[in-house]
Amino acid sequence: MDPLPLAPPYQNEPLHLAGALDLYQIETARIALLAHLNTHAAPVVDLSGVTACDTAGLQLLIAADRSARAAGRRFTLRAPPPAVCKCAEQLGLVLPGAERADTQPAS
Helix, strand or coil: CCCCCCCCCCECCCEEEEEEECCCCHHHHHHHHHHHHHHECCCEEEEEEEEEECHHHHHHHHHHHHHHHHCCCCCEEECCCHHHHHHHHHCCCCCCCEECHHHCCCC
């Protein structure tokens, strides 16, 4: 994934991904994530609705983190569910910018 220029409007709301983050659904997630990276100064991806994850899903999240960092932006993964954490753990990977649900500030 190439670094993306930041385009207006510099929005704040997170991108909510839901369902399977796997090889069969990755293209839909990739399109949404690219749009989010292009329109957010500090991209936040809420993973709380993700029910399954495979290596393609993890690769997408890691590539998004690298692209954001290359553009000088912070990338945050909010509330990664057990499916995502387990996949990363099995591969010996650390989720970039991960914030667990139990560490979220109160609203």
